[in-house]
Amino acid sequence: MLNAANILFWAVLAALLFFARRQRIFWPLLALTLLLLFNQLFTPGFFNLELREGHLYGTRIDILKHGGTVMLVALGMTLVIATGGVDLSVGAVMAVAGAVLAQAAAVHQQSAGVAMLLALVVSLGLGAWNGLLVAGIGIQPIVATLILMVAGRGIAQLITEGQIINFTNPALVYIANGYFLGLPFACTLVLVLLAATYALTRATALGLFIESVGDNDVASRYAGVNARFVKFTAYVFAGFCAGLAGLVAASDIKSADANHAGLYAELDAILAVVIGGTALTGGRFYLLGSIVGAFLIQTLTTTMYARNVSADIAPVPKALVVIAVCLLQSEKARRCFTRFLPRKSPAAPTANAKAGS
Amino acid sequence: MSDSLLEVRGLSKGFPGVRALAGVDFTVRRGEIHALMGENGAGKSTLIKVLTGVYERDAGDTRLEGKTIFPRSPREAEACGISTVYQEVNLIPDLSVAENICLGRQPTVFGNIRWGAITRRAKQALARLELDLDPSRQLSACSIAIQQMVALARAMDVSAKLLILDEPTSSLDEREVGELFKVIRKLRDDGMGIVFVTHFMDQVYSVTNRITVLRNGELVGEYPTAELPRLELVARMIGKDAKEVAAMESQHPGVQSIREGEPFLEVKNFGRKGSIAPLDLSIRPGEVVGLAGLLGSGRTETARIIFGVDKPDSGEMFLDGERVTISSPRAAIRRRIAFTAEDRKVDGIIPNLSIRENIVLALQASRGAWAKLSRAKQDELADRFIKALRVKTPGPEQLIKNLSGGNQQKVLLGRWLATEPRLIILDEPTRGIDVGAKAEIEKLITELRRDGLAILFISSELEEVVRTSQRVVILRDRKKVGELAGEAISEHAIMSQIAAPTAESKDVLHA
Numbered sequence: 028m029l030n031a032a033n034i035l036f037w038a039v040l041a042a043l044l045f046f047a048r049r050q051r052i053f054w055p056l057l058a059l060t061l062l063l064l065f066n067q068l069f070t071p072g073f074f075n076l077e078l079r080e081g082h083l084y085g086t087r088i089d090i091l092k093h094g095g096t097v098m099l100v101a102l103g104m105t106l107v108i109a110t111g112g113v114d115l116s117v118g119a120v121m122a123v124a125g126a127v128l129a130q131a132a133a134v135h136q137q138s139a140g141v142a143m144l145l146a147l148v149v150s151l152g153l154g155a156w157n158g159l160l161v162a163g164i165g166i167q168p169i170v171a172t173l174i175l176m177v178a179g180r181g182i183a184q185l186i187t188e189g190q191i192i193n194f195t196n197p198a199l200v201y202i203a204n205g206y207f208l209g210l211p212f213a214c215t216l217v218l219v220l221l222a223a224t225y226a227l228t229r230a231t232a233l234g235l236f237i238e239s240v241g242d243n244d245v246a247s248r249y250a251g252v253n254a255r256f257v258k259f260t261a262y263v264f265a266g267f268c269a270g271l272a273g274l275v276a277a278s279d280i281k282s283a284d285a286n287h288a289g290l291y292a293e294l295d296a297i298l299a300v301v302i303g304g305t306a307l308t309g310g311r312f313y314l315l316g317s318i319v320g321a322f323l324i325q326t327l328t329t330t331m332y333a334r335n336v337s338a339d340i341a342p343v344p345k346a347l348v349v350i351a352v353c354l355l356q357s358e359k360a361r362r363c364f365t366r367f368l369p370r371k372s373p374a375a376p377t378a379n380a381k382a383g384s
Numbered sequence: 385m386s387d388s389l390l391e392v393r394g395l396s397k398g399f400p401g402v403r404a405l406a407g408v409d410f411t412v413r414r415g416e417i418h419a420l421m422g423e424n425g426a427g428k429s430t431l432i433k434v435l436t437g438v439y440e441r442d443a444g445d446t447r448l449e450g451k452t453i454f455p456r457s458p459r460e461a462e463a464c465g466i467s468t469v470y471q472e473v474n475l476i477p478d479l480s481v482a483e484n485i486c487l488g489r490q491p492t493v494f495g496n497i498r499w500g501a502i503t504r505r506a507k508q509a510l511a512r513l514e515l516d517l518d519p520s521r522q523l524s525a526c527s528i529a530i531q532q533m534v535a536l537a538r539a540m541d542v543s544a545k546l547l548i549l550d551e552p553t554s555s556l557d558e559r560e561v562g563e564l565f566k567v568i569r570k571l572r573d574d575g576m577g578i579v580f581v582t583h584f585m586d587q588v589y590s591v592t593n594r595i596t597v598l599r600n601g602e603l604v605g606e607y608p609t610a611e612l613p614r615l616e617l618v619a620r621m622i623g624k625d626a627k628e629v630a631a632m633e634s635q636h637p638g639v640q641s642i643r644e645g646e647p648f649l650e651v652k653n654f655g656r657k658g659s660i661a662p663l664d665l666s667i668r669p670g671e672v673v674g675l676a677g678l679l680g681s682g683r684t685e686t687a688r689i690i691f692g693v694d695k696p697d698s699g700e701m702f703l704d705g706e707r708v709t710i711s712s713p714r715a716a717i718r719r720r721i722a723f724t725a726e727d728r729k730v731d732g733i734i735p736n737l738s739i740r741e742n743i744v745l746a747l748q749a750s751r752g753a754w755a756k757l758s759r760a761k762q763d764e765l766a767d768r769f770i771k772a773l774r775v776k777t778p779g780p781e782q783l784i785k786n787l788s789g790g791n792q793q794k795v796l797l798g799r800w801l802a803t804e805p806r807l808i809i810l811d812e813p814t815r816g817i818d819v820g821a822k823a824e825i826e827k828l829i830t831e832l833r834r835d836g837l838a839i840l841f842i843s844s845e846l847e848e849v850v851r852t853s854q855r856v857v858i859l860r861d862r863k864k865v866g867e868l869a870g871e872a873i874s875e876h877a878i879m880s881q882i883a884a885p886t887a888e889s890k891d892v893l894h895a
Contacts, residue, residue: 232748256753
């Protein structure tokens with residue numbers, strides 16, 4: 028179904044691709060475009076868009092709505108990975124944040140503002156704990172954050188006393204279910220956090236320090252960079268992002284579920300970051316890339332639903348697409364691939380001519 | 385030409401913005417040691433990396449024993465018979481010596497590694513080098529020099545026809561160099577072709593038969609070593625004629641007058657167990673103090689405790705007469721001390737960041753994260769130091785890892801000069817860089833001294849120390865054994881202090 032709105036959508040996407048053609052973000056963006064194109068051609072109803080009561084509805088809007096949590100988590104994860112680390116505890120932190128929110132709002136009858144503030148402060152604290160273990164004590168990031176990954180859900184259970192706590196506070200429900208300017212409110216949240224992250228890293232020298240620490244820890248220290256502070260900040264920030272995502276996730280189901288909130292969020296976030304072009308070994312990071320990566324992951328998931336692929340086998344096609352995207356990112360793999368294509372390059376005949384002479 | 389082993393014709397290789405090799409010819413014959421000479425960025429490393437399959441060539445033809453070869457990985461190159469020992473040791477520190485020697489070609493039975501055979505083979509390989517070393521020892525426990533020998537043992541363990549030595553001697557002391565040369569002469573006599581890349585002229589003239597000179601990625605020429613006087617060689621490398629070079633050589637600054645006045649830095653009884661015995665040292669503004677001694681004599685260790693990398697466990701430190709404690713590099717930088725470390729790759733460059741970012745890093749770090757230097761200011765700094773230090777690059781946004789060693793060193797100097805230090809510690813600033821860049825860096829040191837900087841200059845090359853220092857502190861076996869000042873400084877005087885008790889042979893090179 029091609030209507031005016033869809034034509035405009037494709038035009039915008041094509042323009043984005045064109046402007047990004049020399050950027051790192053081109054490849055994940057291309058993959059996303061191809062996936063959407065597949066849906067446009069083969070998945071009926073995927074591109075339907077309706078305006079009801081001033082709100083937009085449609086599969087693409089669902090992607091925006093449900094992709095929000097992964098995007099929020101991925102922003103924090105990007106900085107942590109750029110320092111050469113990883114944060115496995117973000118899913119657990121989401122659960123804790125949700126638990127604190129629900130407990131404060133529903134059981135202790137606090138206002139929405141106080142409940143959110145509490146949840147975010149606790150998340151910051153958990154981030155600081157990770158930062159302390161990694162930057163302060165020097166435990167390897169995987170091990171250090173694994174501790175909270177395992178313990179975090181226990182903490183959430185303690186807070187909710189093993190119950191699933193429902194809340195009805197309209198302000199809290201609005202976070203994930205409300206609409207702002209016709210789009211899900213989570214979009215606004217992502218945009219604001221993206222802008223804030225960008226400002227935090229690029230308007231200051233923190234981005235440079237993160238990249239230099241991730242690229243060469245020792246040399247950065249010799250140059251006077253406070254590597255500990257840089258790493259600590261990254262983990263605290265990741266905790267904050269996870270907390271924010273936890274609010275969205277809890278709001279989505281209007282309750283705190285310590286066992287399932289944010290389950291596997293860390294894996295999706297890491298995947299989004301890697302698809303976005305940031306290397307797991309640290310160094311250069313790409314915030315927008317991570318957002319596109321999260322988009323891609325959510326689009327994939329939604330595609331599976333839309334095509335009635337059973338949830339049990341959905342991970343398999345998902346995995347295949349992810350592998351393809353990762354290969355697409357690698358210059359070496361691309362060159363390897365083009366080698367199998369019919370040769371048009373002018374270099375080949377000259378090389379042969381020289382060898383023959 | 386029938387005895388030629390390796391023939392390279394019209395080899396070209398470019399990187400984004402850089403033309404590293406342009407139609408280079410290169411021939412190595414059986415049973416010769418062939419020096420590959422050129423300034424930094426002349427294309428030596430690129431040529432070697434193409435030969436060993438690290439880089440893919442853009443154009444050209446390579447033949448080994450008449451057969452065209454096209455190695456796409458170091459392993460394929462090894463299978464063809466080309467073995468390489470790199471400037472920086474490329475081994476795995478956590479494995480044992482024997483495992484390192486046999487890695488990637490372990491003898492196996494039904495997929496199981498035969499450990500006994502590995503140890504035996506490693507022992508044989510080490511014996512060939514007359515190296516008395518326990519093969520089960522962990523590599524990281526060995527000194528850099530020994531690691532280099534292990535790398536060589538590894539290279540020769542495969543049935544190599546062509547052996548490439550890329551700056552193998554830059555981390556060896558003279559005796560070890562002598563050992564190495566004994567081995568490669570033997571290999572030459574066995575009919576192996578050896579390509580030898582180095583910046584040490586003495587070594588070129590003591591072991592090589594032939595010299596190929598590259599400049600800016602192009603072939604300058606191939607000469608029998610005996611027919612190319614040193615001056616001519618330098619002239620060819622830097623693209624000048626011999627007369628100009630002769631004029632340069634005669635302009636060595638004489639011994640500088642001793643500075644009077646209060647020292648900027650003074651340490652008393654300053655030391656750290658296991659790295660350097662307590663010593664006294666002072667440096668005045670406008671003075672270069674040389675730190676001479678063999679590799680492992682405690683030169684770097686001294687620098688590290690002054691810069692706060694390691695903590696001293698005895699003595700005290702004064703800056704401008706005020707007693708201070710420096711507990712970290714950050715603290716040292718705040719006190720306007722700078723330190724260019726010996727190992728550029730590990731302790732210096734941030735490889736995947738641009739030249740601009742590498743230059744501003746230390747200054748930005750001292751300002752803190754919040755007071756970001758504006759992009760305009762960054763660009764200005766980068767341009768200024770690229771120009772002032774004559775860094776060869778297409779632009780400030782080039783990644784530093786794409787530069788040659790000498791140019792990386794200049795960028796690192798720029799990084800420190802941007803912080804406007806009062807004391808700069810230079811640990812082997814000229815290691816592994818070519819004659820031209822060496823002269824430039826020496827000149828720069830002299831200029832900085834005239835501007836009133838205090839400089840602690842560490843170098844293995846005594847000539848350099850003698851030429852640039854007003855005072856020289858001599859270390860031996862992690863102890864200060866003497867100090868020379870002014871007119872008393874000479875290579876001979878330093879040597880005799882270094883060699884005083886054991887009187888190691890100095891002419892081992894020519895044995």
